[in-house]
Amino acid sequence: MKIKGSVWKYGADIDTDKIISAKYLTTSDPAELAKYCMEVEDKDFAANVKEGDIIVADKNFGCGSSREHAPIAIKAAGVSCVIAKSFARIFYRNSFNMGLPILECDEAVDSTSAGDILEVNLDTGKIKNLTNNKEFQALPVPPFMQTLINDGGLMASIKKRGLV
């Protein structure tokens, strides 16, 4: 699957409190959470993000709390994919489990600016910056995680395996 979108660029250690502040955790409604996505880091994000946009961030994206509200808010805000140098491990798992595509790629992060247009092939991990015509290869998704994605997420995979 190929996606294309405009970039929102952030720095290192974007924590889950920045992605969705605890004061909004009294709900788990995706549409409601989307309204406050990234509020602490970037107050313009939620109002201006467009369907298909891509978040590009430095290392350790999603560190901190285990709140799945963070990837839920990002996905519900319309973000099609997050590219970072690295992800905090609970955020990484959560994103796969609930179907938010995430990719690790140092070079893409270093050579991308806010507002650039990226084209991402989620199957191959090829990232193309259409603004500066550079191409990058993201780290391959571990085969086990790929199976999870192909199954449609963790819950679907459990159902498929007849464990319910």
Next chain:
Amino acid sequence: MRPMTITEKILAKHAGQKTVTPGDLVNVKVDIALGNDITAPIAIREFKRIGATKVFNKNRVVLVPDHFTPNKDINSAEQCKILRDFAHEHKLKHYYDGGECGVEHALLPEKGIVVPGDVVIGADSHTCTYGGLGAFSTGSGSTDLAAAMITGEIWFKVPESIKFVFKGKLGKWVSGKDLILQIIGDIGVDGALYKAMEFTGSAVRSLSMDSRMSMCNMAIEAGAKSGIIAPDAKTRKYAEERAERKPVYYESDKAAEYCQIIEYDASKLQPKVAFPHLPSNTRDLSDVGKVALDQVVIGSCTNGRIEDMAVAAKILKGKKASKKLRLIIIPATPGIYNESLRLGYFDTFTKAGAIISPPTCGPCLGGHMGILAAGERALATTNRNFVGRMGHKESEVYLSNPAVAAASAVKGRIAGPDSL
């Protein structure tokens, strides 16, 4: 057989294998699956969405609505109701509400629900706390919790381990909290990403169970999957007094492999303070300078245990908190609350002008019970000082151990107990 670390041994046992090697993907049986009022509603929604009707074991799925307890508003009350209805429908043995509710990671060990040798997953990042008991425990999201509630299993990549050795004797006022802040300051908030942290050495052995749990509690703040301290006589005694299942005591083989070994001379360490806005932004107490405070919070799953209450009481005895700040003390569980009352700590606290809160996460995550205004500054015994963590995004949170927090409350600025 391949020599293994304590973490590898616990995972191998729960995967039904003789050995595991870092990097292996394993399906493991979980002893306890935990959720709270923020994460469990999503897990329960997923549980129902795929048509599950039964939890894998009604004694092993634990729900603790601790974050916004007592319900701070209508929305949080609705969230808790989802847990309550589910707990009753599935006859869960371990559901704690109202006057029985406490901060989950203080409550589970205290009640003997988690025991040494367990594999625990919790939809809460500080689930790593139980490493202090010699259990493998790690935080997950709500979907992982939903899957574990149904199947009693979870997949893991076996982590590499980093060994931290604290030799020598701990200095005065230096606690488990300071050791972990020292480490996080040294290796950074992603310094142990995907790894297990194992804490050893004579200084770690000298720590109480409370202090060990407070140390393992913050492993996640270095990005780690888990933190662990091998059981010893103290662990056995603690478990014997409360464990509701038979504990299994594991330890690392002498020849076990570590991806890194980091050694400290504990006698050279001071209490640490983490400055805004990352737990890795640490300084020695002596390098803090003048930092005036508007609030001091003593509590949370990091430092809201009885030992923390005792140290605060010792320092606050006969003293008054500065009029410039609010001192909020939150015993983490009803058990700790009652014990503090019985030991006369509440008398000391109220005379010092402190607010005593019922057990709750409350201000730790900026939920309620002590939210900061713009420009305000708090010192807290909690574990995170991210931007806006305790309230307004222009407020600041500093982190320390309870002794420093109590002394600072008296001084009105960050200060050590010896300055009183």
